[in-house]
Amino acid sequence: MSPFRADLLAGKVALVTGGATGLGLEVAGLLGAHGARVAICSRKEPNLEAAVAQLRGDGVDAIFHVCDVRRPDEVAATVEKVVEQFGRLDIVVNNAAGNFPAPISGLSANGFKAVVDIDLLGTYNVSKAAYESWLHQHGGAIVNISAAIQYRGMALQAHVVSAKAGVDALSRACAIEWGADGVRVNVVAPGAMAGTEGVARIAGEDLQAMPHIPLQRAGTTTEVAQAVLFLASDAASYVTGAIVVVDGGGWLTSGESAPRST
Ligand code: NAP
Numbered sequence: 001m002s003p004f005r006a007d008l009l010a011g012k013v014a015l016v017t018g019g020a021t022g023l024g025l026e027v028a029g030l031l032g033a034h035g036a037r038v039a040i041c042s043r044k045e046p047n048l049e050a051a052v053a054q055l056r057g058d059g060v061d062a063i064f065h066v067c068d069v070r071r072p073d074e075v076a077a078t079v080e081k082v083v084e085q086f087g088r089l090d091i092v093v094n095n096a097a098g099n100f101p102a103p104i105s106g107l108s109a110n111g112f113k114a115v116v117d118i119d120l121l122g123t124y125n126v127s128k129a130a131y132e133s134w135l136h137q138h139g140g141a142i143v144n145i146s147a148a149i150q151y152r153g154m155a156l157q158a159h160v161v162s163a164k165a166g167v168d169a170l171s172r173a174c175a176i177e178w179g180a181d182g183v184r185v186n187v188v189a190p191g192a193m194a195g196t197e198g199v200a201r202i203a204g205e206d207l208q209a210m211p212h213i214p215l216q217r218a219g220t221t222t223e224v225a226q227a228v229l230f231l232a233s234d235a236a237s238y239v240t241g242a243i244v245v246v247d248g249g250g251w252l253t254s255g256e257s258a259p260r261s262t
Pocket of ligand 1: 021
């Protein structure tokens with residue numbers, strides 16, 4: 001049972017990148033459940049098809065486009081098609097990301113670049129295309145999905161913390177430049193979310209006991225998606241350039257052991 005009014009996003013159109021899996025699919029479903037028509041995009045068509053079937057089964061008016069957020073031409077075409085099909089665009093959620101654990105010494109320049117390209121350049125490409133094709137004339141809300149590990153740093157995640165710190169900084173710059181056009185730009189910074197592919201790759205089963213988290217547990221994708229819904233909605237009409245950390249307070253304490261030289 002959502003704590004938000006069911007028609008909170010009635011009449012709005014949302015684009016969610018990486019919306020076929022994990023948090024992105026949860027966000028697409030939650031925005032749709034509150035009245036938005038939803039477009040999702042990513043690279044793997046079978047995942048997109050399955051996700052749209054699931055969303056439609058839940059009563060959401062949903063479409064998909066195959067799009068690599070690293071490619072400005074594909075991104076611009078996707079944004080144009082969404083506006084053409086749904087007639088408008090109000091909400092953009094930059095959720096697409098890449099991740100894998102790797103020590104800095106074992107990380108290739110290409111590996112580092114791949115994550116920065118998807119997370120940071122992808123967020124830039126999609127935000128810019130949405131702004132130029134629709135938002136600058138009509139206003140709207142952009143919500144960028146960041147992370148909380150960049151606030152302290154994390155072993156094996158140098159590429160990710162670098163990319164996500166960039167997403168935080170880019171979001172503030174967009175908020176400043178686009179505020180006068182009625183475009184709000186905010187960040188949701190999730191901690192570890194139980195049951196996601198992303199966390200399985202990094203933390204495995206280690207989420208069971210999380211004594212360093214003040215709220216004493218991992219979060220859920222629903223809890224993170226609710227923060228996205230708030231920032232995307234008119235309830236956040238005077239909020240821009242903000243970073244909402246949704247991590248049970250975890251980044252405030254340090255649960256990590258420093259790696260030892262062997
Ligand atoms: P996920 O399931 O791995 O989803 C990532 C999505 O991004 C996939 O749908 C993937 O689809 C898409 N994607 C990857 N590269 C892309 C590209 N080049 N172009 C377009 N789409 C691309 O991830 P998740 O765990 O749900 O995480 C979602 C977001 O939350 C990410 O921004 C992540 O950094 C952040 N986050 C997650 C956690 C966590 O606990 N999981 C914690 C902190 C932050 P394709 O492969 O089909 O393209």
